[in-house]
Amino acid sequence: GFKFIYTIHSSKLDVYLTAKKWVAQQILNKAFKIVAVSNALNQKIKTEYHYNKGVVIPNVVAGKSSEAECLDAIFHFEYCIAVGRLVELKQFDKLIDTYCNSDLPKRGVHLVILGKGEEKENLLKQIENLELTKFVHLPGFRNDAICYIKGARFLVLSSKYEGFPMVVLEALNAGTPVISFDCETGPSELVQDEYNGLLVKNQDFSALHKALERMVNDNCLYDFCKENAKTSVTSYSKEKISGKWLDLVNKNIK
Numbered sequence: 001g002f003k004f005i006y007t008i009h010s011s012k013l014d015v016y017l018t019a020k021k022w023v024a025q026q027i028l029n030k031a032f033k034i035v036a037v038s039n040a041l042n043q044k045i046k047t048e049y050h051y052n053k054g055v056v057i058p059n060v061v062a063g064k065s066s067e068a069e070c071l072d073a074i075f076h077f078e079y080c081i082a083v084g085r086l087v088e089l090k091q092f093d094k095l096i097d098t099y100c101n102s103d104l105p106k107r108g109v110h111l112v113i114l115g116k117g118e119e120k121e122n123l124l125k126q127i128e129n130l131e132l133t134k135f136v137h138l139p140g141f142r143n144d145a146i147c148y149i150k151g152a153r154f155l156v157l158s159s160k161y162e163g164f165p166m167v168v169l170e171a172l173n174a175g176t177p178v179i180s181f182d183c184e185t186g187p188s189e190l191v192q193d194e195y196n197g198l199l200v201k202n203q204d205f206s207a208l209h210k211a212l213e214r215m216v217n218d219n220c221l222y223d224f225c226k227e228n229a230k231t232s233v234t235s236y237s238k239e240k241i242s243g244k245w246l247d248l249v250n251k252n253i254k
Contacts, residue, residue, distance in 0.1 A: 003032035005248070007057075010163040011041055011185040013048065024049060033248065037164035040185035055248060058189075059166050060241040061173045061233055070144070074151035079110035079137075080179075080212070081152035083145055083167045084159070086117030086138075093119070095158040096126055096136055098205050102212045105135045109216055114148055116141040150174040153222070154197070154215050158208065162186040172196055172233045177225035179211045196225050196232040 006027070008016045017024035028034065034054045036042035042054040080099075084090040092113055099111045113123070113136070120138065127136045142148060149155060155171040157180035164186045168178050172190065178197035180187040181204075193199040198211040215222055 004030075005033045005035055006031050007035040007037070008041060008045065008163065009037050009059075011044060011161050011183070013045065017049075021049075035248070038185050038189050040189065041163055044185060057244045057248070058236055058241060059164055059169060060238050061169050061236045070147035070150055074147065075110070075112070075137075077110050078108060079112045079152055080104070080154050080156055080215075081112045081114065081149055081176075082156045082158065083114045083149065086113070086115050086119040086123060088119065089160050090115075091158045091160060092123055093126055094205055095156060095208075096123065096130070096132070098158075098209050099136065099212065100130050100132060102209050104212055104216055105132065107216055109153065111136045112148060112152065113138050114140070114142055114145050146170060146174060149176055152176055154179055154225075156208075156212070157181060157183075157187060158205075159183060160203070164189070169233055169236055172229045173236075175226060175230045177215065177222065177229050179208070179215055181208070190233065192228075192232060194221065194225070196228045198225075 006016065010016065017027055028049055028051045034045060034051060035057050036045060036054055037058050039056050042056045045051050045054050082092060082095055086092060096111065104111070123138060127133055149171050154177045155167065157165055157168055157178065159165070159181065162183045162185065165180070168180055168187060168190045171178050178191050180191050180197065180199060182188050182199045182202045184202070188199060191197045191199045198215060200207045200211050
């Protein structure tokens with residue numbers, strides 16, 4: 001007799017709704033609402049399952065850290081950053097190769113990858129084989145990740161797929177521009193190409209290579225994107241997103 005709401009965070013729908021469509025359809029039919037974290041994700045659910053009761057409520061941006069809290073976390077060299085679990089999905093191995101083949105190491109721009117996971121040893125071996133131990137850093141999981149993000153020149157997202165990448169939202173809110181693949185869902189609703197970052201053709205690592213170099217070599221573009229980063233995500237404040245949840249609950253569940 002209860003009304004219940006599902007929230008879906010990834011474009012890989014079978015993670016949430018199972019690989020069996022008839023089971024997924026049962027779940028959807030019994031749900032009061034399905035909340036998707038991005039418009040594209042909501043549209044995918046609608047298209048694949050003919051489900052019209054979907055609601056879009058994005059994730060909320062986290063609170064900011066003060067300058068004092070971040071002083072000890074910032075490296076004393078220029079760097080770009082990637083953040084996430086060290087798993088195949090995030091494609092950090094391909095990101096490292098792309099970084100290696102770019103002119104960023106020659107320009108003295110390091111690559112920092114925050115996170116922990118099963119791929120750590122493989123990534124360390126890759127970094128060593130590429131003779132990049134002085135330029136590519138794996139500090140592990142950090143509770144103060146936002147401080148590292150805030151100190152970076154820009155953040156890179158190289159995932160196979162996303163739903164609504166929180167790390168992109170957090171980076172922009174910290175005033176850090178973003179380079180991201182235009183995944184099936186998520187990044188295009190946050191990253192405005194050449195306004196607060198660069199949106200790269202999905203899974204095109206050659207285009208990602210060029211984007212990395214543009215964000216380092218084109219200072220006018222970089223300054224413009226940095227200037228616009230924080231204000232571009234004001235609609236994801238805690239007040240505005242919590243208001244959407246309250247509206248959903250108070251107006252519809254009686």
